[in-house]
Amino acid sequence: MHITSDIHLHSNLSACAKPESTPAALLKACRDQGIRTIGFSDHLWDKAVPGASKWYQPQDVDHVLSIKKALASDECQELSRGLKILVGCETEFLGGKQVGISRDAASLFDFVLIPPDHFHMKNYVFPADVTDPDGIKTIMIRRFMEIMALDLATAVVHPFHAMGFTPEMPYTVQSRISDNEYRECFVAAKQARCAIELNGCAARRDETHGSGDDQFSPEYIRMMTIARECGCTFSIGSDAHSPESIIGGVHKRLERFADCCGITDILQF
Numbered sequence: 001m002h003i004t005s006d007i008h009l010h011s012n013l014s015a016c017a018k019p020e021s022t023p024a025a026l027l028k029a030c031r032d033q034g035i036r037t038i039g040f041s042d043h044l045w046d047k048a049v050p051g052a053s054k055w056y057q058p059q060d061v062d063h064v065l066s067i068k069k070a071l072a073s074d075e076c077q078e079l080s081r082g083l084k085i086l087v088g089c090e091t092e093f094l095g096g097k098q099v100g101i102s103r104d105a106a107s108l109f110d111f112v113l114i115p116p117d118h119f120h121m122k123n124y125v126f127p128a129d130v131t132d133p134d135g136i137k138t139i140m141i142r143r144f145m146e147i148m149a150l151d152l153a154t155a156v157v158h159p160f161h162a163m164g165f166t167p168e169m170p171y172t173v174q175s176r177i178s179d180n181e182y183r184e185c186f187v188a189a190k191q192a193r194c195a196i197e198l199n200g201c202a203a204r205r206d207e208t209h210g211s212g213d214d215q216f217s218p219e220y221i222r223m224m225t226i227a228r229e230c231g232c233t234f235s236i237g238s239d240a241h242s243p244e245s246i247i248g249g250v251h252k253r254l255e256r257f258a259d260c261c262g263i264t265d266i267l268q269f
Helices: 023-032 061-065 067-071 074-079 133-150 169-176 179-191 218-229 243-247 250-261
Strands: 005-009 037-043 084-090 112-114 195-199 234-237
Touching: 005 023, 005 084, 023 037, 023 067, 023 074, 023 243, 037 061, 037 067, 061 067, 061 084, 067 074, 067 084, 133 169, 133 179, 169 218, 179 195, 179 218, 195 218, 195 250, 218 234, 218 250, 234 250, 243 250
Parallel strands: 005 037, 005 234, 037 084, 084 112, 195 234
Antiparallel strands: none
C-alpha cells in the first residue's frame, strides 16, 4: 500500500512537541515524504468542558485553532500547493462520558482524534494503582467501547497501546486480549463509523517479539488484521512531535506494516 496521508501531527502548539515542530517544518517534512493529505492534530481540552488538567488548560480551542494563522503565511501557502491541509485536534478521554471536547467545538475541526490509552497520565486518565496486565486490559477495552458510544471520534488513535509502563507492557497486554474481544471492539468501531489509526508505534521494530524483515510485533499484526476483517476503515498517524520523526521513514514502515495486515481501506477526506 502507498501511504499519502497523515492526520496525526503535533505542531509546537502542543506542549509535548519539539520547539522546531512548526507548521512549516512539518509541511515540508511531509511533502518531502510524499504525503499529500496533512492533518494537524494538536492536544486540546475545550474550556466549555470541566475537568482539564493544568497541562491541558492552556491548550484550549482558540489555542489549537490559532494554527490557521500560521498556515496562512506565505511560507506555508507555498509549501501547501497541491496538498490537502486539515486542522483537527487530539482531545483527551477520562472514561465514561468524560471527553475533553464539546460537540459545538468538535464542529469547528476537520476531524477529532480520541485516545483510549493515555495511561501515562496517572491519577488523571488512569488510576496509578493499576499495574497488572489484566487490570490494564480491562480498563483499556472498556475505554475503547466508551469512546465508540460517544459518537465523536473521527478516529481512535494508537488503540490498545498501554502507555506509561515498561516497553514490553503494550505487547503483554495485547497478548491477553482474545480475538473475540478484539472483534467486539472493532465491530463497534465500524458501526460508529470510527476509523482505527495505524499509528507509528505499530510499525516500530520489535526485536523481542517480531518476525520477518521488519520484525513487526505479531500482536500488532493480529490486532490490525482482525480490525481489517471486521470491515474497519483506517487512518494514518505518524504521531510526529518533530519533523525529524517524519524524515526517519515512519510512513514507509507503516506501508510495510499495512501490507502485512492486508489493509487497503484508508480514511479519505
